[in-house]
Amino acid sequence: MGVNFLYIARLFARFLFIFILLSPLFGATFFIGTFSSAALFGQIHLSDPFAGLQIVLSNPASIFTSFAISIGIVLVVYAIIGRMFCSWVCPLGLLLEITDKLFSIISDKFPRKDKEGFSLKPEIRRPYEKAVQRNTKYVLLVIILVVGLLASMPVFELFSPMAIFMRMMIFGIGLELMLIAVVVISNWVYGSANWCSNICPLGAFYSILGSKRLLRIKLQESECVQCGKCYEQACKYGSWILKAAVLERDTNKISNECTNCGDCIAVCKHNALGFSIHSPIPMAIDPKQISAK
Amino acid sequence: MIRLRKWSAVILGMIAFYFMKSFKKTSAQHIRPPGALPEDEFLATCMRCGQCAQVCPYKSILIADGASGFSIGTPYIKARSKPCFLCKDLHCVETCPSKALSHVKQENITMGTAKIDIDNCNAWLGDECKMCYLSCPHMDEAIQLIDYKKPIVSSESCVGCGICEYVCVRPTASIVVSAHYRT
Numbered sequence A: 001m002g003v004n005f006l007y008i009a010r011l012f013a014r015f016l017f018i019f020i021l022l023s024p025l026f027g028a029t030f031f032i033g034t035f036s037s038a039a040l041f042g043q044i045h046l047s048d049p050f051a052g053l054q055i056v057l058s059n060p061a062s063i064f065t066s067f068a069i070s071i072g073i074v075l076v077v078y079a080i081i082g083r084m085f086c087s088w089v090c091p092l093g094l095l096l097e098i099t100d101k102l103f104s105i106i107s108d109k110f111p112r113k114d115k116e117g118f119s120l121k122p123e124i125r126r127p128y129e130k131a132v133q134r135n136t137k138y139v140l141l142v143i144i145l146v147v148g149l150l151a152s153m154p155v156f157e158l159f160s161p162m163a164i165f166m167r168m169m170i171f172g173i174g175l176e177l178m179l180i181a182v183v184v185i186s187n188w189v190y191g192s193a194n195w196c197s198n199i200c201p202l203g204a205f206y207s208i209l210g211s212k213r214l215l216r217i218k219l220q221e222s223e224c225v226q227c228g229k230c231y232e233q234a235c236k237y238g239s240w241i242l243k244a245a246v247l248e249r250d251t252n253k254i255s256n257e258c259t260n261c262g263d264c265i266a267v268c269k270h271n272a273l274g275f276s277i278h279s280p281i282p283m284a285i286d287p288k289q290i291s292a293k
Numbered sequence B: 001m002i003r004l005r006k007w008s009a010v011i012l013g014m015i016a017f018y019f020m021k022s023f024k025k026t027s028a029q030h031i032r033p034p035g036a037l038p039e040d041e042f043l044a045t046c047m048r049c050g051q052c053a054q055v056c057p058y059k060s061i062l063i064a065d066g067a068s069g070f071s072i073g074t075p076y077i078k079a080r081s082k083p084c085f086l087c088k089d090l091h092c093v094e095t096c097p098s099k100a101l102s103h104v105k106q107e108n109i110t111m112g113t114a115k116i117d118i119d120n121c122n123a124w125l126g127d128e129c130k131m132c133y134l135s136c137p138h139m140d141e142a143i144q145l146i147d148y149k150k151p152i153v154s155s156e157s158c159v160g161c162g163i164c165e166y167v168c169v170r171p172t173a174s175i176v177v178s179a180h181y182r183t
Helices: A005-026 A049-058 A065-081 A084-088 A091-109 A136-151 A155-159 A161-171 A177-189 A194-199 A201-212 A229-234 A240-247 A263-267 A287-292 B002-024 B039-045 B051-055 B066-071 B091-095 B131-135 B163-167
Strands: A031-034 A037-040 A044-047 A215-219 A273-277 B061-063 B075-077 B112-116 B143-146 B150-153 B175-179
Touching: A005 A031, A005 A084, A005 A091, A005 A161, A005 A263, A031 A161, A031 B051, A037 B051, A044 A049, A044 A065, A049 A065, A049 A136, A049 A155, A049 A201, A049 B039, A065 A084, A065 A201, A084 A201, A091 A161, A091 A177, A091 A194, A136 A155, A136 A194, A136 A201, A155 A161, A161 A177, A161 B061, A177 A194, A177 B002, A177 B066, A194 A201, A215 A240, A229 A240, A229 A263, A263 A273, B051 B061, B051 B091, B112 B150, B131 B143, B131 B163, B163 B175
Parallel strands: none
Antiparallel strands: A031 A037, A037 A044, A215 A273, B061 B075, B112 B175, B143 B150
């Protein structure tokens, strides 16, 4: 496989965003706030659409122009790039990626034994993939919005391990460290990336936002040999994201839960996968037909 | 390994339970930064992004952690360790994205009210001390002197910045700011 350029770029981006997040601690002022809401250069305000939606639901009086604009900018960006925040920015995602890696190394070192005492083949650690489990996040999303509306409280901003992790890094560690520990341990118990792909309501919200996203992973049906490497090994957010598309040779079947992380592109030896801009308006002349001629 | 997983699930549940229990505690009334909405509305509107704490030039604003229940992530001021110095620009109010801290004028700020414990106050016990009186930003209005000596607080003019509590020379502050119950 050699040097996995996209993977390195993604890790670099993640550390860069953490550095940006922590930059006020070193006295820089170009980024103030957390990824819930931030001010760039003291001028441009950006707010997380999900947090904004909760605030608007819990206190409808808080809608006004500058707040709406700060949400709107991010909303448009997320509608274009989909759920990219999860794999390129999210600080908790980086922590979980590291701990998941550690856990998989540990379970490789101490493999499970069967009844006779022979060690079994080390399993590939995957999140649970039944539809019930991966729809948990949508159920949670609805519960959070309804409870937030009834209790007039931005519920997820209280409990979100992502927001808690960011605040912990900037403002110091408190009791809420427990919740991060719970998430990390639950990833160990229920398979890697369990939080990100099955539970996180923020990811669910971004999935819905990104259902018409422009930047997508494109599967070139003619190149694909259906070896299954991309969805069985590479995609850490679960095999259902790519499986249907690969097996049915249809690039449109890629789930909108795809985070555009690009791990599958790096693993594909047949160059069947790549980033592409998906046009929202169907083109008058299909470029494929031209190339066929 | 399977047994280990089961046990860790049990431990997980216990940790989660402990965490939820700590959340059930009613949150203590914090002193909010200038211009904060009434407490209920504030909890509904605050985005918990922490911008106000980061822009504060004196680093007076702290962010509540998990021990303070539903107030987790919200800004508050601990006057004894660092009060609000009522800076001219009120950066915290300016930067607040959801206007949980809304625009106020310098003199209309109401964060809380100071209260003097006269049994613990140097001036009331007979010593010469005018620390709170002299450092009060609304001198002779918020803190007045009886007989040119004993300080009293006028609750109408006091903005609750907490500078008096900060400068009080007693080992435990004899003048303490408590948050307004603006409901």
